[in-house]
Amino acid sequence: MRARRALSISLVLAFILALGAACQQAEGPGQAGPSPTPAAPAFQPPQDEIGVVEIKPGEPIVLAGALVIAGPDAALGTDSMRGIEIAIDDLGGELLGHKIELIKEDTGCNPEGGQAAATKLAANPKLVAIVGTSCSSEARVMAPVINDAGMVMVSPSNTAPDLTDPTKHVEAYLRTAHNDKVQGKVAAEFAFNFLKVKKAATIHDGSLYAEQLANVFAEEFKKLGGEVVAQEAVGPDDTDMRPVLTRIATQQPEIIYYPIFTKAGGFVTRQSKEIRGLENVKLMGADGLFSPDFVEAAGDAAVGMYLSSPDVTAFGSGYQDFVAKYEKKYGEKPISIFHAHAYDATMMIAEAIEKVAVEGPDGTLYIPRKALRQALYETANFQGLTGNLTCDENGDCADPKIAVYEIVSADTSGWPDQVVKKVYP
Amino acid sequence: MASAARRLAVLTGGRRIDLTMVIAWTIGALVLVLVLVGSYQTLVAGRYTAGQWFDFIVFGLAQGGIYALIALGYTMVYGVLRMINFAHGEVFMSGAFSAFFLADALARRGFLESRPIISLLALLAFAALVSMTIAVILERIAYRPLRGAPRLVPLITAVGASFFLQYTFRGLFGSGVRVYPTVPLLEGTILGIQIKLIVVFLGALATLGILWAFLTFTRTGLAIRAVAEDMEAAALMGVDVNRAISSTFAVGGAMAGVAGVLYALVFAQVQFFMGFLPGIKAFTSAVLGGIGNLPGAALGGLVLGLVESVGPSLFLDGLGIPAAHQLKDAIAFTILVLILIFRPTGILGERLGSRV
């Protein structure tokens, strides 16, 4: 009995071994071995101090989107991820004759999520570049890990100033989102010089982005000689903003600046009209609210409101096409704000890869990593959806031209031309 | 020392005082003093007019009305099964979200303007139906097989079901915000109070009344109460326990659906994550009022809404704390702890069984 069992096991084992051997043989000749092909001795693959990605014929070029695509902040990252996907579609799904494979990693909008995603991506030697992260808190953790792995990342939506601060900036990190410092300053100048208001109030939602922007605005506004009469905060999931608006009303501000996101922004805008003492107050938001979604969420209350945003006169027709593709592909309008930035980041990376990649005689593509970084830093006058992108030595690539728009209609079918009107500068 | 203890015993109506009580009461007293000092200083500073205080109260009651409506469903389930139905917030969300599509269709065809009452009733009915169905299915799949299990187990399935529902809705309808059309009938104000807010408040009261009548006068209501009192005894007396529990979920779900539509009318936005926070708040309300107690849940909801609206300005302004509104939930939970310290079974106390 036992003998028979032993026999059957050894038979199974033998079968597996034979199978394995057969497959090895079958695969053997088709695949290029690890040693360089002898047919082209003249060709020297490029050398690079932090590594070269080798892509054999038939293998894809691997890019990653490290964005928040699950949990309460999912809309922010999902929107950017779609921007990447549309960019890949526009490239025809391939680059230099290789398919583009997109790895999607969730970063959770917190440092531990950023760390998990970063370590996973860093362990993938085939990965060329990353579009990400969504939240600045993730980038602070992710950038050093990615830097050590020799890769490069371009963030579509980090706006915190410290990420590109010369003392803290990491080489692997670039971004197409603009620095909060720029936007907060323009908003304050607009309010003080153009609207000629002297008393302002700010609201943030406890997110890194909004808190930073509200503070920059308040500082700049004070510097110009204005008075900040109230600095309040709400929760991102709060719905009833009437009490906090009533509190603000007691200080009689002339403008309320709330650089928050669609959901809470819609509530604040709508409910501000219901508060005694705020009937004539001017409202102003930032690019977090620059979307048809917000205008819909706020309804008629949004008319007359000001929004700061990258100067989209440069967005032009390319952006219209983009939105059309977005709606066709995903069945809804853009759900957040950094889709175009993600699109540009992807295109920038693609262009840089095209610039530095070298094809060997056997069709193998070599992408030197350091050269890729340099090519990205050398990006200049790149015609993107979000404007003319030029990267500086600290990784800031966004077009720094910020404009202020006024919402002139609540009917979003004519977005953006019939809905927002540029008023400044 | 002994006489002091005796005096304390008189104070507490003859109950024995142990160390835990003394400690808890000391902490409670400290918090209370802080609250009073803050309120006094705020009132002395005179930053707010009487009209503004009135507004705070109205806003608080409106928000509280919605909490109350969701809390009623919470407390019913608790009264019958002694379980925290963590997924109740998602039942609320599903009603509001599904009814959006009906509301949108009605608005497009102009019905919302031409026949507002019928449209509104249709919306309420539809949301109630969806929420009811989901609540009943939820009970059948996730809770019924676990009726004999330790109490923590259904809590975890409830959490699981909550995630499932959230992300199902996200997958089906997208993660963006959907905006309810405005109902012209509900715009405008009466006596300086917005009509929507009045409707929400009255809606909460009416629902409470209907629920009370249902539990008191119908056979199903009787069965539910019997099961809440003692499941086994009720079964022995010929009550179909499974049916009674299903009806509990059905009624609780329907109320969540109604709450969802009222919420959407006031706040105009629906999104897949909208149920989570109100769910937690409703749970808090139910406990605040005395979990398992229907009027208690309603009262708890109103108190919570009031505290959130009035609290930051009243308690914290005087203490000189910036951006006080940010701490409204912290205040709400502090008040909860305070109330539970002095009344460990909530404001109205537990009245399981007799009133569910």
Place this chain on the structure above:
Amino acid sequence: MRRALVFGLIGGFAAWHLSLVGLIEAFAGRRLIGQGVTFSYVLLLALMLTVGYLVGRRISNWTGLLGAALAGLLVGLALWVLALLVATVDLRTVFVAASPALPDILTFNRGTGAVGLAVLLLVGAAVGFLGGGLTWLPATGRRAVLTALAIAVLVGLLRDVLSPIFPAPVMGFLFTPTGGLSLPGTATVLALALAVPIARQVLANRASSHRGSLSVRALQRRRVAARVIGVVFLASFPLWAGLFLSNVSDFVGLYILMGLGLNLVLGFAGLLDLGYVAFFAIGAYSMAVLTSPELGHFTLGFWEALPIAVAMTVVSGILIGLPVLRMRGDYLAITTLGFGEIVRLLVLSDWLKPHLGGAQGVTRIARPELGPFVIDRPQEYYYLILIGCGLAWFLSVRLRDSRIGRAWMAIREDEDVAQAMGINRVTAKLLAFATGAAMGGLSGALFASLVNSVIPQSFSLLVSINVVALLVLGGIGSLPGVVVGALALVGLPELLREFQEYRLLVYGVVLVAMMIFRPAGLWPEETRVRELEEAAEEGKTRAPAEVAAVTQDGA
């Protein structure tokens, strides 16, 4: 046959659900096996197989097989109807996932015409039939086949995780360059997955025939050997597992620490704490405030700050424990939940921003130094966390078997009786809160140093819920259960990151399913098992009453 219809309809509904939430389309490009078998198809086929199996299990004769085929066929039909609907009507204003690409995927690229219908019906019926046929296999064989299939799918899914472990030639053999398992790779994995359990069965049989002659010492030796292997495995893990797996195991370790801490409070003393994240946050923020140069209060080193951070959480544990001493059950649950939220709101607030960093959080938190060596990579933190878990485990075991441990269990079973028996519940409860808090605080302090920054968003209610869930899933009160629970609820989701936006959907389903099929948990404590069995007995005795109820109601 009615059963077949019912299951077929449920299966069809599930197929609609999978398709309309976007899962099917999202994974249509994810090749698992060869070029053709994508993860979407695996999902749909698994659905048909399950439906067929369920029908076959209920009816164990030839009609059962027919029924299984019918149920599978119904699933196929449902898919075709959906494909047709999506192709002809624009559902996207309501269902965002009903994209134009969906019908092609659902019909295996055969179109929504008669051909597509025929293919779907055929596939459905065949797979359903197979599923029904599974019930005809003997139990061990069936289990082996199903496990092997599941393992093959899992290996296909885990390619990215496996690639740093195995040398490139092995990976090249197992996988095709575009993602999925290669055909020979599939065969190998299947064969191994089948061979291992069979070999183990054989060995076990042989051992059992020898059992009589196996001496006590030999058994002991075997146990020692197992322990040595375990220790070597744990100690060498980061050396071969690579950066990503080390990082995942770091987080699993942090959750194990929290789980062990909460286990003292919830598992031993029976106090439902839904705000355990408060201690995690206090530990993390203490570490941040004490070491980060950003705030400028203190600039201690990691090792000086660590004991202070733990002491802070012990104090906070007592402070939170005091007002809730008299509360029970759900009142305790909501109050502690409130405390967790209060802590998060305070660290987020503008009010305390100068001291705690507010919305911007705190960065540049100290790394532990050992002489000239600085611990700053996940692989190195692993050892630190491992030591922390070891300490917490040791403490848990000692506490469980001590006087205080028995006092906790007495309180868990019946608080009033425990007090009547002379147990000082004030001390006992506070001690539970304090020690539990210390472990949470340790976890938090390590966490802050590991990710080098803290931000309020990391300390949401979800962390508390996750810890409670991993305790219950592992088996409440059971120490090995904590480890199993953490591996399942923290480790697995990290490994299966690919599910991305569907991760929480799957997480929800898994929680519900696990609780229904294993209410005692994956590795239950012995007394709990007994209790559950008793409860089940009670349920059985109650059943007749319910039957009576039904009949009366009918009359």
